Amino acid sequence: MNSRKLFAIVRRELGAYLSSPLGYIVMFVYFLIGGFFFWLITTRSHAASMTYIFQNFMFIFLLVSPLITMRLWSEEEKNGTAELLKTSPLTIWEIVVGKYLGACSFFLVMSSVTLVYLAFIFALGNPDVMPLFANYLGYFLGVMAFFSIGLFASTITENQIVSAIVSFFVLLLLWVIGVAGDGVSGPAGDFLKYVSIMSHTDDFFKGIIDFSHVFYLLSLIFLGLFLSVKVLESKRS
């Protein structure tokens, strides 16, 4: 992978988010609801941790990440700019990873607001650093897994609305499947719980870094990217 080309795609993608109304609406909603949750949770629990906050943020991102990822490939296809990318000396992996990292860097920009929450926690409480690190790792990996699924949903259609709906339902399925797993006993229940994203992020939010969870989330991210590459490859024939 050529870093100059990859970086060019990442930068363009981030620029597209930061110059579209959608990017700012998503950020506004996230700041507003995030701030409300932070206030609500910390004033009730008096806990100097991000545990409950990130758990709630995961739910916000279940709704918001399809809106962020829906444009990733659909828009290129619709505007005809896909032709430029496909006929430039780029590999499909460079295109897919570049776009994915572009969306992730927009997420990073959005998440910079949590530094304000951190500042409050450190100013008013005495938190442990390691659990906070675990909280952040789980939050980032979880949302990145959402984005990877969303990117895949975007490659299969040139209609952004369809792309958003598909990724929303896949994410929702991966969410409720864990709840269903709680109600089923035996290996079937264990399997359902294993597939659910939430069962793999919860430990992080409790402050535990378990590498089986890291492995699951990284695998899920890779799967989304791999399927996106395969879809784009198949469009050539």
Place this chain on the structure above:
Amino acid sequence: MIEVKDLTKTYGTIAAIDKINFTVPKGSILGLLGPNGAGKTTTMRILTTSLAPTSGKATVAGFDVVTSPQEVRKRIGYLPEVPPIYSEMTIISYLKFVADIKEVPLDKKANRIGEVLEMLDLEKMSRRLIGHLSLGYRQRVGLAQALLHDPEVLILDEPTRGLDPKQILEIRKLIKALSGQRTIILSTHILPEVSSTCDDVIIIDQGKVVAADSVENLSQRLAGGKTLDLEIKGPASEVSKALENVTGVAAVKSLGRESKGVSRFELTTDGTSEVREALFHCVVKNKWVLYQLSPVGVSLEDVFLKLTTKDTTA
């Protein structure tokens, strides 16, 4: 430079293009002509590696489009049907992005962008958002993108679409000027564009090549003998009779009186010898006055329609 052999692309049972063959020598301009849906864009998309052919072979600059697409991509500039532009970017930031993904050397990047902006007269607009530009400017930004990495081969899908007449002339001039070092394929349905810019022309209809030749040959071949348009001042019936007796003239058709004493004739020659000199002498000998003598070429329009229109009465 570009070789296409038995190229076929089928969608299900429908063939978008069916065993197309042609070659484009280095430095020449090929016009791809055909009604909508004939397979022009499909052909171009295969040559630019954006679409894989079902069967057949195509090489661009010596590289196969299927087996070494990256090498082909480095050597082509492609303007698709819809210019591939991002409306939220300024022209300059867009060209910087294109320079990065098309491997324009970093030390030449700024220079090259400047050159292309100048070539397409976009300097004044370079800080404007592409989304705010008119159709003509967008098309030019699309062309700038295709030229940026100084490719050997240019593939332009309707390059003058959306431009006003003045801009069309400018772009045609630019394409002509570029052809020296580059090999160019352009598609169009504007026929004068082919006759004014291209060296060779291929007419495609329903996925098949129906004619391939140089622009002049094609119009001549289909015309049979030559037709001349004449205006002569003199008694119409006598003139007509005299013209018929000139050697080489196959038929004379009187087109009636043009103005006082001047009559128009359409002359068909047998195509074997030059008759214009003999016609001139004939007029002088009879002390008539020659107002006009001009050859009527069969236009590309006629050729095009003849080749692509099905005879429904047959």
